Amino acid sequence: MSSAVRFGVNYTPSQGWFHHWLDFDLDSVRADLDSIAELGLDHIRVFPLWPYFQPNRTLIRPKAVEQLVQLVDAAGERGLDVNVDGLQGHLSSFDYLPAWTRTWHRRNLFTDPDVLDGQAAYLRTLAAALADRPNFIGMTLGNEINQFSAGPHPDPDRATEEQIGAWLERMLAACAEGAPGKPHLHAEYDATWYQDDMPFTPGQAARRGAMTAVHSWVFNGTAQRHGRTSVPSEHHAAYLVELSKAWADEPHRPVWLQEVGAPQPLVPAEHAAAFAEATIANVLDCPDLWGITWWCSHDVSRELADFPELEYGLGLLTNDRQPKDIALVLAEAAREPTYAPAPRSTALVVPADPSVRSVCGPGGPVFDAYFRLVADGARPATVLDVRADDKEHLAARGITEVVSPDQVLPTPQGDTSS
Incomplete structure (x- = not known):
């Protein structure tokens, strides 16, 4: 059956980046949203900075919440739905954590009872403020908050898989209390799928919340190993x-x-549009896709210091709101939002044990086998080793053939272009 796919963008304000919450200018926000809506996109993901909104554990600033509601309303006036990330958290190499969780008040983000109370109250408050807005999609708990729970973060808040599971349940429940019936979810960077000691696990990502979220960045070793135009x-x-x-x-x-x-x-930059076109076409061949949300809307201003170089040019639009070639690729895709990909009938076996999930990452045997199959013209799905003989599960997903990594030729040979 055909279905609609959502096309959107992660909203990075053109003026002041996410620090715009400190000097909130609704006219500037409206102009940004106009430039996004003109591309024909249907939603944005927005990022209140947690320390700006909740500077004290028992103070959630009413003015900040009011400004978030104004932003959501302005998006709705332009036909844009909004997903709101709560616990920011981490953005573009910078950490934004309230002072009541750090240094002299150092408390674990995932296990301390007082911190959990504060987080739940904050998420509940944001969700409740937006619950009656028809263009409010729902909450995401935070942006890649798993990076705080393990290395390579320089000062991680260590927690067990069980403690993270309890944290996810409580925070998702807080969102549901604030905005019942909305599709609330959580989202992590790809260490959840690739890093053996990450306490946020693939099972949690794929089973908790209204849907599964994935974040794809080829600077994780994929493009370095294989090149930008490679199959991987x-x-x-x-x-x-x-x-x-x-x-x-x-x-x-x-x-x-x-x-x-x-x-x-x-x-x-001159190859970004081609990369986007290929990426989008390949993702649209995946059944059960809810949507594609590009990072990001507007470039980071060169007036702001100390960002990694790559962050300055990731926007679909320039800092003065002019669309780039890559924006036109996403706009073209959004014009035909229905798709009907066939089931993926060949499945590659993946170990269910999260302590060995690195086999799925760049250079791992599952990763390499998957892309060898793709290079040979297959459209592989994946299946856990504990379900590889489950006929009911396989049939429900349209899988008719199961292969293991050792049955597939090793390491795909991509180009090495940069």
């Missing part, structure tokens, strides 16, 4: 979508490609 680079987002399905209990659980971008210099 151009299919990496599709791979994460399909990899996530191995752990899902629901055969057709929706998957949201919530972040994907074209990072320089691995994808030079």
Whole structure:
């Protein structure tokens, strides 16, 4: 059956970046949203900065919440739905955590009872403020908050898989209390799928919340190993979508490609549009896709210091709101939002044990086998080893053939272009 796919963008304000919450200018926001709506996109994902909104554990600033509601209303006036990320958290290499969780008040983000009370109150408050807005999609708990729970973060808040599971349940429940009936979810960067000691696990990502979210960035070793026009680079987002399905209990659980971008210099600016075109076409060949949300809307101003170089040019639009070639690619895709991909009948076996999930990452045998299959013309899905003989599960997903990595020729040979 055909269905609609959502096309949107992660909203990065053109003026002041996310620090715009400190000097909120609704006219500037409206102009940004106009430039996004003109591309024909249907939603945005927005990022209140947690320390600005909740500077004290028992103070959630009413003015900040009011400004968030104004932004959501302005988006609705332009036909844009809005997903709101709560716990920011981490954005573009910078951490934004309230002072009541750090240094002299150092408390674990995932296990301390007082911190959990504060987080739940904050998420509940944001959700409740937006619950009656028809264009409010729902909450995402935070942006890649798993990066705080393990290395390579320089000062991680360590927690066990069980403690993270309890944290996810409580925070999702808080969102549901604030805005009942909305599709609330959580989202992590790809260490959830690739890093053996990450306490946020694939099973949690694929089973908790209203849908599964994946964030695809080829600077994780994929483009470095294989080049920007290689099968692994151009299919990496599709791979994460399909990899996530191995752990899902629901055969057709929706998957949201919530972040994907074209990072320089691995994808030079003059090749960004071609990379986006290939990435989108390949993801649209994945069944059960909820939507594609590009990172990001507007470039970071060069007036702002200390960002990694790649962050300055990731926008679909320039800092003065002019569309780039890559924006036109997304606009073209959004003009035909229905799709009907065939089931993926060949499934590659993935180990269910999260302590060995690195086999799924760049250079791992599952990763390499998957892209060897793609290079040979297959359209692989994935299945957990513990379900590889489950005929009912396989049939529900349309899988008729199961192969293991050792049955597939090793390491795909991509180009080495930069």
